[in-house]
Amino acid sequence: MIIAEESVSRAFQQRIITSDLVVVGGGLSGVCCAITAARAGIKVTLVQDRPVLGGNASSEVRLWVLGATSHMGNNNRWAREGGVIDEILVENMYRNPEGNAVIFDTVMLDKVVSEPNITLLLNTAVIDVDKSSADQISSARAFCSQNSVEYVLKAPLFCDASGDGVLGFLSGAAFRMGAESQDEFGEKFAPTKEYGELLGHSLYFYSKDTGKPVNFVPPSYALEDITKIPRYRKFNTREFGCNLWWVEYGGRLDTVHETETIKWELWKVIYGIWNHIKNSGQFPEARNLTLEWVGTIPGKRESRRFVGDYLLTQQDIVEQRTHSDAVAFGGWSIDLHPADGVFSEKPGCNQWHGKGIYQIPYRSYYSKNVNNLFIAGRIISVTHVAFGSSRVMGTSAYGGQAVGMAAALCREQNVLPAALGSEKNIRMLQQRLIASGQYIPGLTLSDSEDLVRTAKLTASSELHLSELPEEGLLKSLDPAVAQMLPLSQGRVPRFTVHAQSEKATTLEVELRLCSRAASYTPDVVLKTLRIAITPGRNCVKLDFDTELTATQYVFIMFRKNADIKLHFTSKRVTGILTVFNQVNEAVSNYGKQEPPDDIGIDSFEFWCPQRRPAGENIAMKIDTPLKDFGVNNLTNGVARPTCQSNAWVADFSDASPSIKMTWPVAKAIRTMVLKFDTDYDHPMESVLMGHPENVMPFCVRNYKIRDDQGKVVFEKKGNYQTHNTIRFDEPVRTRSLTVEVEHPSDNVSASIFEVLCYEPGAVMHN
């Protein structure tokens, strides 16, 4: 029994937690930052003001995580972000292909609580900051309303991933809010004041069919006159959740301090919409529908952007400019919205895509004046226009990972964030990030500790692709389709395809490539062939009679002709794809991007894959087999397709595919890393949208590792992850290691992107 006598006042219980890094905000940026830092060996406190992790991706808001893949609706191939965010999305796909937002919460929580180096504080809001000097934070103060404890979170390094930048704000870090003028950075897409300078908040709802009629009595605050929403006719009974992203409000208000006002307005709109659907009489199909869930916390798009040593701009994105300190990439369109949101007469968004993904420099991830403060998420150092692209969660999380690794390196080198910017340190940071799965465009892994680089590599077979066999699968050339193939420098092979037509017509075929390295906008036409097609089956020989000046992807593009059917195949190969000239309105892809002249955006066609089970390859014969799938790809330092497949792929006919590493003298191997193909082209939207498969078809499921005596030293069954790290209890002493893999299926040959091996004590960063 506690009996407390009267007192003038009391203080909350206080707890002091000391760590190497305090991460404020448990959105995906904070989560991926904390996990990356913890795995790199430093102690992390992750403080999140809400009951679950994920921020806008959590079940409280229910936004699907997207990044450079942009719903597969742009020309960024194999662009899903790697590292921890990849691991989380692949795990979610495995456990939750239905896109249940509550299950996604558990995936994120699971990942965080599995890290012994992370202290997680949920329901705990940072509300104050202590500084040791004008430019340095010594602790963040936070309060948990659930246990009435005040926390003092001490650390030498801090990361603000709180969305509104609460720590940056309190500590006096320089920030901007609202749009830059066109003149300041020469950004031609900078919006006018009339269009608006801030993106607003949104709230979502989910509906459910109960199987029996349900009445709806609207609350007093529901919007009565639905016609106040200019696009109210677009509401229907099928769309809910993320599909209603354009139910947006608040872009003309202070999106930090007036958030509660904005939320009430959004509730008003949501209940008004539901009242319209249930009670206007226009939606008889809504009789059995009920509101299953309405958001209580608005999804915030934009507020403060903090200023680092570099402000990323529109030109960085559109021109895909390179930065010597690149640590991440983006690839969502530049996506700005009218400030009046749902009440605007204008389209809900104005999206313009780049020709490929773009680098983000390290200098955008720390404050220029608070010298132990990293920034991650939507608040990074970018202009309002560049923010239009960098703000999405895949990209935000990727930056978070770069910060997590940088923080670990800062502790190791005993330096502050800006001081990590020396050439040597940046190279070390980039190398560690790449080893952990973070693809940085244009960079490769060269890990001197990796023993595979000194091994002789052999394989049971290597795919020499001379045929994608015909199987009676005929598809119309409507839409137009292009087969993407990685070709070596030199003469372009001759291809044979089979076309079917009921009448005489002309087949138009183009050989195209992208003007930019490792990008996939087919904006250069090398050759065009026009081939007469006769009624019936036609054997079409394609001789482009052309040389390639570099190894790269080409597009063999069959122009739309609804009279022609082509033979396709169900065989799929790592690094080989078909793309289609189709519309994807969800990301403003109308087949071709045609911006007005004066906004600094490129015109080009969209050629995008179809989601499985569609998107098969074109059946073809190739006169000079493609030899892009050799075992040497395992050590080329790139673990996803770029200008080539970068994968070892076994021959389809190889009954026991394997690769073998042999050393002249025995090695003691403590750790191995295998990187498999979990289809970086797949966006893996985390919620709402279901997916037809929970394991990517290219991914090796079953494998064994044998030593030089043939003894199985490791066996895995049922793998579905990209990155497999194997730590042997005792180092394996051997002159060779053989990785025996099973083909994922009859239609997909086994492949591996990368193998790494380390001795005990090696500084490896996986």
Ligand SMILES: Cc1cc2nc3c(=O)[nH]c(=O)nc-3n(C[C@H](O)[C@H](O)[C@H](O)COP(=O)(O)OP(=O)(O)OC[C@H]3O[C@@H](n4cnc5c(N)ncnc54)[C@H](O)[C@@H]3O)c2cc1C
């Ligand atoms: C309607 C809408 C549609 C969008 N569409 C997409 C989309 O389709 N795909 C996509 O990827 N992105 C989309 N975005 C953008 C994206 O959701 C945000 O830009 C992204 O969430 C930013 O990530 P973040 O980690 O910076 O912030 P958040 O996800 O907001 O995470 C910040 C976290 O910090 C916590 N926090 C805040 N203050 C404190 C404090 N004082 N103490 C402790 N914790 C605190 C918050 O609770 C939150 O969990 C959309 C945004 C909106 C609103």
